[in-house]
Amino acid sequence: MIYITRRECFSSAHRLFNPVLSDSGNFEIYGKCSNPNWHGHNYIMYVTVRGEVNSETGMVMNMKLLGDIVRRLVTDKLDHHNLNTDVDFLQGVITTSENIAIAAWNQLADEIKKAGAELYKIKIAETENNYVEYYGN
Amino acid sequence: MIYITRRECFSSAHRLFNPVLSDSGNFEIYGKCSNPNWHGHNYIMYVTVRGEVNSETGMVMNMKLLGDIVRRLVTDKLDHHNLNTDVDFLQGVITTSENIAIAAWNQLADEIKKAGAELYKIKIAETENNYVEYYGN
Amino acid sequence: MIYITRRECFSSAHRLFNPVLSDSGNFEIYGKCSNPNWHGHNYIMYVTVRGEVNSETGMVMNMKLLGDIVRRLVTDKLDHHNLNTDVDFLQGVITTSENIAIAAWNQLADEIKKAGAELYKIKIAETENNYVEYYGN
Amino acid sequence: MIYITRRECFSSAHRLFNPVLSDSGNFEIYGKCSNPNWHGHNYIMYVTVRGEVNSETGMVMNMKLLGDIVRRLVTDKLDHHNLNTDVDFLQGVITTSENIAIAAWNQLADEIKKAGAELYKIKIAETENNYVEYYGN
């Protein structure tokens, strides 16, 4: 069993905001991250999959194919977009990195299985000081 | 003469957009960077000042003071804000890194002179692949 | 279950030295790391906690609060100090990164539990070539 | 139990190529990575070992010794060499990062055991966008 990881980046606007709460309630929880006119980040996503090494290719799966899947199903939909308003698979989601990681997992798990590997981890770094990791339920 | 540089970061939303042009005209020039619902970046700003080394302190100027000035006059106004709508010193400016660097220079030059040094360069990196540098007119 | 990680930095002096051993005994084990007049590092500490995502906030716990806890209980006591002489929770400890990680764990585990999450890992990088990881006993 | 990691780098030429397949068969699998005149990388290898902290030294094992072992048995044989043609422990191996990681594991596991620790993970980054991790079978 080997684990392989592909890095993909996206530059997006977002705002932490729970519509159930008032503006001041949101500010109390999220501080400046709830500013109404949006802010943004260069997000870095690391997608780790695992599997046996194929003896004919020496690979778990093709890194280029893995990158293609991640971009098509996830990062092309996020990059240069607003995470709160523009992304089909984030509708109704508070756009914390935790929730983005879970949503990305749900976008990717089946397609990576079809490609012959198993999704193991989604890691998202929002800044150089903060990152989240999700391994599936 | 010694040159000292302070790094400060800000995470902001923006959109490249010239109001004189149509939406399609903007898209032709800026591509996805003109997407209407904003996107964003973790910008990294490097402010370089120069001066003689003070023999009593061994410093050109205090790095902490330099950081305080940069944050107060520039990055606190940009961080977790929308560069197109929220920033007093960017009103009416197309928010390319080039223009942000020039505007930051104009915010900082006098205050750094008062602190006994000379502003030499503003460098702004928008992503790991792109940066701009401005040395004053 | 989601894992979130906060990075905090500290710049400290230290010396690897076991007082039970002679100077030459220390040099044999630690080499230049036992030089008597101290040396130092820009340490980077990564604190990982885990928990369920709170459905109201979309977060495991607030990253800002996590950073506040780490700085208050650990890195503010280490930063710009001498790890061998100045730190209450490192008294009598050989200041290897291994021991710093274990001591930091003991400082943090309860306070993070009070904040509703579970401490999972302390990672400390002493240089770009070396790091240690501790997951609790 | 503590985990310690040592980084070592090597700059090598290689080509992804399965001699059982035709040139076009190789190109179909590996694309430009199978170009016949080689290409190359600055590989970064992270070797993680684990063990109890020795109470006399405060260390799992000496990081310097770990680096010496990794360089002697692995990276000195790879650095500034051709991975396909020059390396005794890679003969007959398709030089994917997956296979390099497995081969490095087999070179290192016993020697690290003799040094009193247990090999836990080999991580190899081929570029800033791709890395593999191997934890032993």
Added chain:
Amino acid sequence: MIYITRRECFSSAHRLFNPVLSDSGNFEIYGKCSNPNWHGHNYIMYVTVRGEVNSETGMVMNMKLLGDIVRRLVTDKLDHHNLNTDVDFLQGVITTSENIAIAAWNQLADEIKKAGAELYKIKIAETENNYVEYYGN
């Protein structure tokens, strides 16, 4: 006048070798960098151009166009190739970073002028420890 910089990467094999000299003469000058079976690097190239900011666009020139030019004329020809044998504009050149930088300058200067800016600097980093910079003679 503003300076803008685009980063492009290429992963290539090469060997430092002057055909006028014997193998031992080459080894004396270049050491392991002259190993006959090639080695390789992840090169990082930074191309800096300068010009006035266009008031309609807020840009010196489009960063995307700059990247397209650099890839088409330089890095696509170098990436996943052998610098000594595969590159039209490096024929007969000892493939030091110095010479690659000069050759890249000659490839790029005219095309960047046609795009309305002026080539200012080529920087090439061969490893994290070494880089060269060329400003045109």
Added chain:
Amino acid sequence: MIYITRRECFSSAHRLFNPVLSDSGNFEIYGKCSNPNWHGHNYIMYVTVRGEVNSETGMVMNMKLLGDIVRRLVTDKLDHHNLNTDVDFLQGVITTSENIAIAAWNQLADEIKKAGAELYKIKIAETENNYVEYYGN
């Protein structure tokens, strides 16, 4: 004319302290950087030299030789030492990065001239947020 740069690192203890001033006077200027029991950093030094490319070698000067000179005359004397007490060429100097850069210049300029190149710049980064550059008087 080409510029080549070599990176060398050193991990040192120091304290900002002017013996002419009282403890409180030092604290007023330097803050926590004057803490009496020392602190420390992983310093990164970049030494840039320039010269014509030698047509026989394709190099300005050998990067390995440049590294050897920098380590022998500067960084071996700083690494794992106390900058205030242990370094012959820093006696009586307030150990700001500014002063270390100037002192390193004086150590290196002649020896690099003997090697056939010209010292152009010393850059020292004390942390990821601060660096200084010195180009000679």
